[in-house]
Amino acid sequence: MAEGPIFSVRVGAGAGGIAGVTEAAVRAEAMGFDQVWTGNDLFGGPGVASMAAMLAATERIKVGSGVLDPVSIHPVQLAQLASGFQELSGGRFILGLGAGSDVFFRRAGIAAPRPVPRTRTAVVAIRALTDGRSPAGLPGAGEGWHESAHIESPRPVPIYVGAMGPKMLEMAGRHADGVLPLCLPPRQVFDAMEQIGRGAKAAGRTVADLDIAACVWCSLDEDRDRARRVLARFIARYSGSLSADALAAHGLDPEEFARTQALVDDGRLDEATEAVLSSPSMLTLGIVGGAHDVLEQCEELLAAGARHISFGPPLGPDPGHAMGIFGERVLPRLRATP
Template sequence: MAGHEGPIFSVRVGGGGIAEITEHAVRAEVMGFDQVWTGNDLFGGPGIASLAAMLGATSRIKVGSAVLDPVSIHPVQLAQLASGYQESSGGRFILGLGAGSDVFFRRAGIVPPRPVPRTRTAVVAIRALTEGRSPAGLPGAGEGWHEQARIESPRPVPIYVGAMGPKMLELAGRYADGALPLCLPPRQVLNAMEQIGRGAAAGGRTLAELDVAACVWCSLDEDREHARRVLARFIARYSGSLSADALAAHGLDPEEFARTQALVDEGRLDEATRAVLSSSSMLSLGIVGGARDVLEQCEALLAAGARHISFGPPLGPDPAHAMRIFGESVLPSLRARVAP
């Protein structure tokens, strides 16, 4: 985020109930992370309730939603939630927005607008609402807003956009305060920064004005094979939610991911996991291994210009153990190597 000295390291936590996620948030604060994020996937964990618990249990760390979507939750309600979290936490909340997964929407019988337009209108509208203004008449906010469309007790909030495809990345650069590019594989951060920079330029800004988090999937454990199995299962579950264009751009086969998603849809998750493990490339979507493996790959990202690395689930076979390794070994080493 603008004005932050040195690199930013954040962690994305999920799985389990509210108590477990809150424990992860407290542990992230103790272990020296700058930000902690949790998601709100349809049919997933209790993300919105978890955010409130995380903010209430911590005092320093920033807490973000990664991500809320404007389809299952109306932008007005998102603005109300964000303002409330800002007020209750003393300004530590970050609103992460994304298009949401069409795979999950289909399961709920939801037919949403196209991803880029629905995200853009949400960002513009929520920005206005949290600043005490009406979105009526604002370019990009969409039609139908009334001049009296204002919320009570607005609080300005940083808005980040979760993105993977080129158009969403440019949208983040043009309209948001930060970006959460899902860098699958991690080296995609280079292309992501370039695309976000184009969007920033179109909005009259520079890339340096945004907090661009290189969001990577990480499975950390000294038992490398165990770590691989955990990452493979996670990749299988989300194989149909990834941008086919982004996968193809990095030499990955979108059809392989589509076949894996078909197995998941049929309830054959174990078989889908084995398919990922046997693939020659699917595991390259994340960072896997022990502390040394993670350090080497993160150093490459920082050397390439990344200034915020966000480590995401599954984190490892034992997330609490992985968090401790981050706090005791990975983060201190990375901060020391990029210190001025």
């Protein structure tokens, strides 16, 4: 674990193709971020190819897969990829794993086991393989492994788990090196820490032994109204995909989100955006505003015990400009925060 706080940025795998994602990674490194993450969703951008390009184009920053799934890519292949990326980068790769999307699996004609078990067995098996061991007979690694199941040129890799539900969070606390909980609103990270802590305790460790990233949505621009509108539009698009229970637990109105989703479904995205802007609470799902606003909200998270803040889309009206503001005016101040 790093002594000071960790700051990372998440870049969409389809943001300008491989060249655009790679350019974002180079810029993130120049702006002082510690980590940069990109995904590999089925039917999405070429995430694995982007990760290789990002690692080859950078020198210091850690590059993470946010996230790969063990269904469309077998755990053996994930272990091979992770070891290869470690060799390519001199140990700067982080393997982010997640259950994957059952919606996408069905679209591809893939029948997948239940999310938590399939992710857990992958974590256990991949850790053994990248450490140069066979998963055969290893508790939690699943059945069917042979004693000869070894990969060539294994290299240990930190394994993080992308998680939202309580069972996945607890599993991550037991088995992972880090956790990537999507925190909507940002203060949800503290609920996630409690759930991760239960799993960590069962494994004889604490949350301090893990890198837990508060993965937040952020829209940064000195024109606060522009920043708010970009985030509002983003929230409108995803308003029906959020857990009603999680919203209610944080004082948000699930009915308000359902009404907004209905507008989106009717093709009335502009009206849905206005509904978010006029709401007294919906914009609290993310961090929004100019440098001062973002600093204030992040300082509150750090003061309350967060040790890693991961900034994700939409980032702002101009994501490249937003990253520059982060590097010049936000991250230096946050790193100086006691």
